[in-house]
Amino acid sequence: MQVEQNPLRYALKACRRHFWAVGLFSGLINLLYLAPSIFMLQVYDRVVPTRGVPTLLVLSLILAVSLIVFALLDTVRIRLLMRASLRLEKIAASNILHRIIGTGGASPAQRAQAMRDFDTLRGTLTGPAIIALFDAPWAPIYIIISWLLHPMIGMLALVSSLLLIALAVASDWSVKKSVAEVSQRTSQAYRSQDYSIQASEVARALGMREAVVRRHLSERADLAKRQSDIAGNSGGFLAATKFLRLFLQSMALALGAYLAINQEISAGAIFAASLILGRALQPVEQILNAMKNVMAAQNAYKGLDHFCRLPDVTATRTTLPTPRGRIEVDDVTVRVPGSDRVLLNKLSFTIEPGTIVALVGPSGAGKSTLLRTLSGGVVPDEGEVRIDGARLSDWNPDELGRHVGYMPQTPTLFPASVHANISRFRALTEGGGEALDKEVLAAAMLAGAHEVILRFEHGYDTRLAVREGGGLSSGQRQLVALARALFGSPAIFYLDEPNAHLDINGETRLIATLQELKARGATVIVSTHRTGLLQAVDKVLLLRDGVIQVYDDRAKVLRSAPPPEEAREPGQLDQRGHAGEQPRAQGGQS
């Protein structure tokens, strides 16, 4: 039997029993809905003509019991749907979150949308839309009963149902495209608004507030216009449906009266016909009322189903031994997603375990892209990266991540304590304790971050704020990120400009850290624009426009004299990776 890879479909399949039960209960509920109509029929046709009070009592009792059972079944039906919603959360949420956090094949926007889509679907499972959908298939019962009352009443019920269904389909068809467009634009607008909130300080400082507000206002005005167009359109259909339902219900009464005058049906059947027809048309009206939710759920399902077709990042892989740190890059090409623009062009090189390599080159050369590719953040379009002979895709990402110390150019710390950040949230998966504290301290000390952290308001327990920078200076963030990279003594390090915000003391300390890593036999690739770090490295890899210009021993690269026409700041590497006269002094560590 083929195992379902798509977590959404798998979870929905796992809820199949709930849905079958809800379907069955819906059938019983809809049968019991007939009780008041039958009661009315009996009262008019049996009780009134015979003046049978005992019969009335018995009928009232039967009606009361039927309605109590009806209410109980309705409660159970809602509970079943709630359970299905919880089950969906239990089965699929973890896998979807893993994909959102762990997949490289989707844009940030798609990933942000995926969980919202999932919540929309879960919400729909407990809302009125789903009840209407489950009631709709039972509408034929009412048509059959109407037919039993009289074929003409049955015909009226059938035609009325078809009319209302046609209206529902037309309504769906007329707004479907705009609803999908508006929901996409709404999420884009929220994202761009979030971004502006983050960048509001810059906007204020540069006098851009008015312009930024105008930009969002025009986005909002466009959205509001589209939303009101949709609401107007759907409102028209809804009003037409209400009119038709009330009119047809009265027509059923009129037809009943006509048939009664001709003595084709009883007096009680007149009212029963009207009630039953009303009930037959109700689900269609309910669906139209809940159309917005139904469409949102449809779009959410489509989006999420598409997202869940991306490769499963939770797939189990064979555990490989701790890597020694041999990195092979074989013919790796990386392009801008969805474009032909090449960022890294057929790169091939090998780094032996225990080697420290400086990655240099002008801005935009592709250094960060290369480090992101090595760390698995970017999947190459061609070629492959191997660690100790195994392709990156053969490693379990979490297991390999434990042996990797990656420090991105923007430190990206999480809004949690400094301790939790450095320990990579290890306490959540393996529990905290003294051993973990020791490891955190060791990493912070090796990074030269210990004294800096002790000066924070609550030391290692200082919580980073949920805002850009988390309340730390750039240099402090970089030190904490370096400590996080060093945590757990990894075998491989990818450090992206770790000295960009460090003062001269910080840089000296970083050189000592690199030397310590070398002594431990770690493999390090460190990108830098400054000459200071070069004294601690074995090799230099010069990248320009995504192509390797030079990859050789440090001594050889530095021996070749810089061309006189390329003037540069002292301490700054030139475009060919050549060093200036002296390291550039930085301001005090912030």
Ligand SMILES: Nc1ncnc2c1ncn2[C@@H]1O[C@H](COP(=O)(O)OP(=O)(O)OP(=O)(O)O)[C@@H](O)[C@H]1O
């Ligand atoms: N997601 C992306 N989409 C489009 N272009 C990208 C993307 N990521 C990087 N680039 C482009 O790739 C090129 C290399 O960028 P990268 O950040 O790797 O350079 P870098 O050598 O690290 O530069 P710097 O020294 O300034 O940090 C740049 O031209 C950049 O515009």
